[in-house]
Amino acid sequence: xxxxxxxxxxxxxxxxxxxxxxxxxxxxxxxxxxxxxxxxxxxxxxxxxxxxxxxxxxxxxxxxxxxxxxxxxxxxxxxxxxxxxxxxxxxxxxxxxxxxxxxxxxxxxxxxxxxxxxxxxxxxxxxxxxxxxxxxxxxxxxxxxxxxxxxxxxxxxxxxxxxxxxxxxxxxxxxxxxxxxxxxxxxxxxxxxxxxxxxxxxxxxxxxxxxxxxxxxxxxxxxxxxxxxxxxxxxxxxxxxxxxxxxxxxxxxxxxxxxxxxxxxxxxxx
Amino acid sequence: xxxxxxxxxxxxxxxxxxxxxxxxxxxxxxxxxxxxxxxxxxxxxxxxxxxxxxxxxxxxxxxxxxxxxxxxxxxxxxxxxxxxxxxxxxxxxxxxxxxxxxxxxxxxxxxxxxxxxxxxxxxxxxxxxxxxxxxxxxxxxxxxxxxxxxxxxxxxxxxxxxxxxxxxxxxxxxxxxxxxxxxxxxxxxxxxxxxxxxxxxxxxxxxxxxxxxxxxxxxxxxxxxxxxxxxxxxxxxxxxxxxxxxxxxxxxxxxxxxxxxxxxxxxxxxxxxxxxxxxxxxxxxxxxxxxxxxxxxxxxxxxxxxxxxxxxxxxxxxxxxxxxxxxxxxxxxxxxxxxxxxxxxxxxxxxxxxxxxxxxxxxxxxxxxxxxxxxxxxxxxxxxxxxxxxxxxxxxxxxxxxxxxxxxxxxxxxxxxxxxxxxxxxxxxxxxxxxxxxxxxxxxxxxxxxxxxxxxxxxxxxxxxxxxxxxxxxxxxxxxxxxxxxxxxxxxxxxxxxxxxxxxxxxxxxxxxxxxxxxxxxxxxxxxxxxxxxxxxxxxxxxxxxxxxxxxxxxxxxxxxxxxxxxxxxxxxxxxxxxxxxxxxxxxxxxx
Numbered sequence: 124x125x126x127x128x129x130x131x132x133x134x135x136x137x138x139x140x141x142x143x144x145x146x147x148x149x150x151x152x153x154x155x156x157x158x159x160x161x162x163x164x165x166x167x168x169x170x171x172x173x174x175x176x177x178x179x180x181x182x183x184x185x186x187x188x189x190x191x192x193x194x195x196x197x198x199x200x201x202x203x204x205x206x207x208x209x210x211x212x213x214x215x216x217x218x219x220x221x222x223x224x225x226x227x228x229x230x231x232x233x234x235x236x237x238x239x240x241x242x243x244x245x246x247x248x249x250x251x252x253x254x255x256x257x258x259x260x261x262x263x264x265x266x267x268x269x270x271x272x273x274x275x276x277x278x279x280x281x282x283x284x285x286x287x288x289x290x291x292x293x294x295x296x297x298x299x300x301x302x303x304x305x306x307x308x309x310x311x312x313x314x315x316x317x318x319x320x321x322x323x324x325x326x327x328x329x330x331x332x333x334x335x336x337x338x339x340x341x342x343x344x345x346x347x348x349x350x351x352x353x354x355x356x357x358x359x360x361x362x363x364x365x366x367x368x369x370x371x372x373x374x375x376x377x378x379x380x381x382x383x384x385x386x387x388x389x390x391x392x393x
Numbered sequence: 394x395x396x397x398x399x400x401x402x403x404x405x406x407x408x409x410x411x412x413x414x415x416x417x418x419x420x421x422x423x424x425x426x427x428x429x430x431x432x433x434x435x436x437x438x439x440x441x442x443x444x445x446x447x448x449x450x451x452x453x454x455x456x457x458x459x460x461x462x463x464x465x466x467x468x469x470x471x472x473x474x475x476x477x478x479x480x481x482x483x484x485x486x487x488x489x490x491x492x493x494x495x496x497x498x499x500x501x502x503x504x505x506x507x508x509x510x511x512x513x514x515x516x517x518x519x520x521x522x523x524x525x526x527x528x529x530x531x532x533x534x535x536x537x538x539x540x541x542x543x544x545x546x547x548x549x550x551x552x553x554x555x556x557x558x559x560x561x562x563x564x565x566x567x568x569x570x571x572x573x574x575x576x577x578x579x580x581x582x583x584x585x586x587x588x589x590x591x592x593x594x595x596x597x598x599x600x601x602x603x604x605x606x607x608x609x610x611x612x613x614x615x616x617x618x619x620x621x622x623x624x625x626x627x628x629x630x631x632x633x634x635x636x637x638x639x640x641x642x643x644x645x646x647x648x649x650x651x652x653x654x655x656x657x658x659x660x661x662x663x664x665x666x667x668x669x670x671x672x673x674x675x676x677x678x679x680x681x682x683x684x685x686x687x688x689x690x691x692x693x694x695x696x697x698x699x700x701x702x703x704x705x706x707x708x709x710x711x712x713x714x715x716x717x718x719x720x721x722x723x724x725x726x727x728x729x730x731x732x733x734x735x736x737x738x739x740x741x742x743x744x745x746x747x748x749x750x751x752x753x754x755x756x757x758x759x760x761x762x763x764x765x766x767x768x769x770x771x772x773x774x775x776x777x778x779x780x781x782x783x784x785x786x787x788x789x790x791x792x793x794x795x796x797x798x799x800x801x802x803x804x805x806x807x808x809x810x811x812x813x814x815x816x817x818x819x820x821x822x823x824x825x826x827x828x829x830x831x832x833x834x835x836x837x838x839x840x841x842x843x844x845x846x847x848x849x850x851x852x853x854x855x856x857x858x859x860x861x862x863x864x865x866x867x868x869x870x871x872x873x874x875x876x877x878x879x880x881x882x883x884x885x886x887x888x889x890x891x892x893x894x895x896x897x898x899x900x901x902x903x904x905x906x907x908x909x910x911x912x913x914x915x916x917x918x919x920x921x922x923x924x925x926x927x928x929x930x931x932x933x934x935x936x937x938x939x940x941x942x943x944x945x946x947x948x949x950x951x952x953x954x955x956x957x958x959x960x961x962x963x964x965x966x967x968x969x970x971x972x973x974x975x976x977x978x979x980x981x982x983x984x985x
Contacts, residue, residue, distance in 0.1 A: 295641075297438040300625060300654060306443045306641050307630065347628035349642075352617040356625070 157181055160266045165377030169316045170225040170265035172258040184263025187256050194251040201260065204244075209264040213275040215328020221269035222376045226317035228261035234344035241341065265378070272373040273324040280367040284360070288368030291361060301356050304365065307349075313374045327363075327370030334362045395686050395696040401427045401663075404685050404699035406670045406714065408432075409494020410955065411941035411962045412705030413652040414552075417622065418966045420661035422974065427697060428662070429687050431669040431706075432491030437650055441497070441639030443632070449797045453637040458498045460488045467709065467858040468846040471900040473726055477859045479849050485902070486909040487637065488707045492666060495707060495909060496648040496955070500636040500762030500794060501612035503555050503646075504952035505546045505960065507773040508539035508575040510834075513948065516774060517784055526784055527867050529838045531736055532948045536919040536928040537964065539575045545963035546956060547578050550610075553646035554618035554626045556763075557581035557610035571607045571767070573775040583615045586629070586764050591755040591827040595791035596766035598885040604768035604878075609790060610956075611763030612646040620646075622655040633795035635762025645762060666690065671853065673702050673718040673938060682720075682938045688853065700977070701937045701969075704915075708944030712843050712914035713858040720935060721915070721925045726839050726861075732925040733915060734843035737860065738949040740910040741787065741833035741868045741897045743876045746803055747888035749825040756824065757796030765792030768882070771875045772951040773834070783870040787833030787951040789879045796823070803828070806892055829879045833872050833897075835912070835949040838865045843914045863900045872897050910954050912946035917961070929980045930965040936979040939965055 160166040161176060170176050186192070188207070190200035201220075205211055209220035220228060234240040235249035252260070290296075292312060295303035304312055307319050314321030322330060336342035337354035345351065354362070403419050405412045408430030416426040435441070451457045460466075460483070468477035489495030509516040512534045517526050526532065550557075559580045560570025585608035588596070596606040613629040620626065629644040643650055656662050667690035674683045674696070684698035704711040715721055715733045724735035767790040769775060775786065795801070803826035804810075804818040846859040876893060883891040898905075918924025921933045930945060932938040941962050943954045950957065972980055 295438040295442055297436050297654075300438075300643060300650065302438065302627070302641050302643055303442045310444045347615070347630070348617060349628050349630060352625070352627040352643075 157266055160268070160378055163377055166266060169222070169377055170262045171317065172225045172229045172261055176225070176262040176266070180259050180262050181266060183256075184259035184261070187252070187260040188263050192252050192256040192260065194248045197247065197251055199248045199251070201264075205264075208267040208269065210269060211275070211326055211329070213326075215326040215332065218326055218329040219269065219273070219324065220264035221267040222374075222378045223265060223320050224314060224316035224318065225258075225261040225265035227314075227320045228264060229257050230318070231344070232257040232261065239342075239344035268378055269324075269376075271324070271375065273326065273370055275326060277327065277370060280371075284364045285368050285371070287361075288364030288366070291365050292368055296361075299356050299361075301353060301361070304369070311374060312369055312372055313376060321374055321376070322369045323372035323374035325369060327366040330369055331362050331366035334366070335359075338362070395694040397696045398698070400684075400698040400700070401425045402699065403427070403701045403703060404429065404697050405703045405705050406685065407494060407704070407706035407710075408492050408648070408653075408664060408666070409489065409705065409707070410496040410648045410652075410959060412494075412703070413648045413656065414959070414962055415703050415705055415941065415966055416662055417652050417656045418963075418970065420656060420659045422970050423661070424701075424974070425661045426663070427699070428664045429668040429670055429685070429697070430492055430664065430666045432489075432666065434664075434666040435491045435493065435497070435639075435649075437639065437641060437643065437647075442641040443634070446638055446641050447632070447634050449799045452498075453797065454799060456483050456487060456637070458489060458491065458637070458639060459483055460490045464852040465857075466851070467713075467860050468849050469860045469862070469903045471861070471863045473840055473861055476848075477846055477861070479857060480903055484904045485907050486911055487906070488709065488909065492653065492664070493639075493648045497639045498637050499612075499645075499647075499955060500953075501553075501645045502763040502792075502953040502955075503550065503553055503557075503610045503612045504956045505575065506539065506950045506952060506957050507573065507775070509774050510950045511535040511537065511539050511542070513784070517778070520774070521779060525778070527782075527865075529865055530784065530867055531837045531839055532784065533736075533916075533918060533923055535917055535947055536924070537917065537961070542960040542964055543575070543578060545967070546960040548621065548963055549956065549959040551582050552620050552622065552651050552959075553612040554583050554614040554620055555581050555610055555612055555646075556583040556585050556608075556615040558585050558608055560607060569607060571769050572605050573769045573772065581610065583618055586611050586613060586615055586761060587631075588766060589755065589759060589764070589793050590753060591757070591793050592764065592766040592791045594753070594886055595827070595829065595882065598887075599766070599768045599789075599882045602882055602885050604770045604789075604882065606766045606768050609763050609765040609767045609792065611761065613761040613763050614644050614646065620651055622652060624651050624655050626650065629761050631759045631761050631764065633758050633760035633797065635760075636794060668695075669853065670706075670714060671717070671855070673704075673714060673720060675719065675935065680935065682935050701939070703939050703941065705941045707911075708914065708942040709843070709858060709860075709911050711940055711942055711944045715915055715925070715940075716843075716845050716858070717855055720932060720938060723844060724842050726842055729839055730922075732921070732923065735923070735925070736837040736913040736916050736947055737841045737843050737862060738835040738837045738912045738946065739862060739864075739901070740908045740949055741835050741864060741872050742907045743831040743833070743872050743879070743897060744894050745829040745831070745876065745879045745883045746890075746892045746894065747827050747829065747883045747886055748803070748805060748822055748890040748892070749827075749887075750821065750889045751825050752889070753825050755793070755827060757793055757801060760793040760795045762794050763792070764794065765790050771878050781870075781874065783867045783874065785834035785836055785868065785871050785951065787831050787871070787875045789875065789882065790830050790832065791827055792830065793827075805890055806894075829883050831872065831876050831879050832908075832951060832953070833868065833875060834951040836865050836867050837913060837948040841865070864897050869897060869899070910943065910949060912943040912949040912954060915940050915944040916947040917945040918947060927980065929968040930961065931973075931980055933979070937977060939969065941965065
């Protein structure tokens with residue numbers, strides 16, 4: 124059995140090398156093995172909620188995502204709306220979960236349950252999950268490989284608005300005293316685990332909706348209300364510009380990039 | 394030949410806390426203000442934004458936001474009989490440059506003085522007898538009282554959205570605040586910061602040892618807050634990049650977001666950056682100033698005529714300008730006469746490290762400039778000095794300001810400072826070591842003063858300022874006594890190793906960083922023989938020149954200076970608005 128895995132590993136390493144060397148075409152790359160991600164320190168850190176995730180926790184998380192948790196009894200599964208790998212849907216009602224920090228998602232589930240992030244769909248689901256189930260399913264989606272860019276169809280955006288969005292994301296606005304998104308969300312807006320979610324490649328409609336919820340005080344699950352203070356200074360045009368730009372940003376994460384599918388050390392792959 | 398510009402009502406030298414605040418207040422009082430800032434224009438957006446700002450090497454070690462010593466510096470010696478040499482690199486203190494001044498890279502530790510600090514000679518004389526004060530000290534009363542300054546301390550705390558807990562609210566002692574502080578007219582505008590493990594353990598140990606710990610008053614704001622000028626500040630994210638950095642989050646109060654942004658569009662306000670003031674010009678009869686001469690951003694020399702001149706540069710450079718302009722009589726330590734340059738003081742710092750060898754995980758990277766717990770029991774005259782042989786004191790605190798990777802290597806003193814043993818020790822102790830700081834007062838004496846250097850000049854050919862300083866023995870005795878208390882708390886915390894590091898070196902060294910709290914040189918007072926300005930910060934002989942900043946301190950208190958600097962600034966501005974503008978003249982006595 125062992126030699127079979129080793130042989131397979133070597134084989135996929137070779138395939139991966141081909142793709143890496145060829146065109147960095149992650150869409151066509153074979154999906155990474157969860158095992159390799161669990162063995163990667165950075166990916167595991169991204170996913171960690173309370174303890175370093177292992178195969179068992181990941182497998183439980185996958186089961187819950189498919190409806191095997193407490194929420195299953197209510198007829199709710201994660202994958203129906205968010206996709207089996209947490210890719211989200213094109214409406215923006217259901218955000219991409221793949222590669223968001225595990226602790227961040229775990230906290231959001233708690234906030235849905237407690238009502239600081241009220242949501243008619245998610246609140247009953249979160250309430251039906253135990254704390255252990257929330258941890259497991261958060262770990263699962265954090266470790267779900269994603270293609271590194273938003274693949275949902277997007278309506279064309281006004282280039283001038285995109286440029287304004289880029290300026291707000293990267294620099295902020297001195298006129299309206301808005302700090303840059305990258306201040307906290309990372310230079311590529313890829314997020315800073317465990318507590319700051321990635322924004323790059325997130326669905327623009329979802330981002331715009333959330334900023335509006337922060338702005339109006341509907342969403343208030345940030346203990347110091349940093350996001351509320353920022354969003355209230357943004358106009359609707361600012362919000363749409365930022366959302367349009369962020370939604371088009373590719374991102375890199377330790378899950379989808381730099382981790383060879385078989386867990387072979389990076390140096391050997393290259 | 395200087396290019397003569399149209400006259401303005403007020404010319405303000407320096408665009409930091411005091412200069413921008415003076416411009417705000419006087420522009421709104423209907424006076425046209427021109428602010429001349431020698432450094433660059435800079436703004437929270439885009440210049441202070443992360444992740445570019447979170448560059449320890451560039452900002453903390455290479456001083457990107459500070460004064461460029463290749464262009465302007467000072468010379469230094471310990472004693473008058475030595476030859477002073479230029480300070481060619483920053484070290485002991487870090488003056489700022491550019492819009493916002495040092496107010497951009499401060500920590501945000503925002504204190505008021507004790508009432509007794511402001512009448513120190515009278516207080517010690519009344520309580521312990523005149524003979525108690527050591528002969529060598531030239532300490533003196535400020536000529537302005539805590540009660541007079543209180544509304545102005547309060548207002549500046551509101552400008553900064555200060556986070557803290559009152560200990561004395563209108564005479565009523567408050568649980569959880571500083572029991573030694575003077576009466577406050579109001580509570581702090583925001584609740585204290587959230588304390589992490591290290592500062593909490595310190596507070597608990599200090600309380601067990603009989604001290605009265607409380608959260609440090611902080612200009613790192615704890616919730617969304619609108620200040621009296623209408624500036625909106627955001628909650629601090631505890632990122633650990635305050636001191637030596639600018640805050641990109643609108644969370645650490647600084648002159649740009651708190652004042653400049655609310656002033657910039659005003660019709661009475663003009664800002665000229667990269668404009669170095671060469672001198673204040675005197676009228677032919679010497680009784681007033683006519684304006685200033687400066688080198689503008691195009692390298693040309695300009696004369697800016699003005700009805701009033703406000704000196705709002707960093708304290709040291711205010712003294713430099715007074716000396717270069719022939720305003721006030723320069724101090725001569727040989728005869729003990731003259732006032733400009735007299736009574737320079739510093740800050741007497743010491744620290745104690747407590748190692749826990751992995752027992753706790755402090756996560757020092759979660760920090761903020763004024764995040765800490767303080768015991769004020771051994772500051773000022775909060776403790777009985779009768780059996781002691783010194784004046785003054787200091788606060789004892791644990792602050793969790795940062796855990797930045799290059800400089801955060803707390804290792805026991807017997808560890809090699811290089812190689813594998815160093816690396817292993819740095820790894821072992823990084824996350825389980827804390828530092829207790831002793832932040833002490835600094836008394837003045839005849840031999841510590843500022844004057845013009847006879848040899849060295851700056852890039853514009855002007856004599857450099859010369860600093861002559863060593864810690865008075867009084868301050869070393871004070872430091873030993875207060876540090877012993879810090880050690881007592883350190884041992885009570887149960888660390889595996891408690892080590893003291895004396896920072897008031899003998900003699901004083903200008904090389905290792907201590908603190909950017911240089912005071913005195915143009916001190917406030919009621920006697921023209923011992924003070925450069927009257928109790929409103931106004932020059933005795935040229936009534937249309939007002940001086941701001943820590944150069945006004947007759948000696949240094951045991952606290953960080955910004956709160957006192959700005960209390961005095963608002964006091965002076967209140968006097969200008971209520972008494973001076975309508976009838977320009979030397980101001981005497983009375984309150985504004």
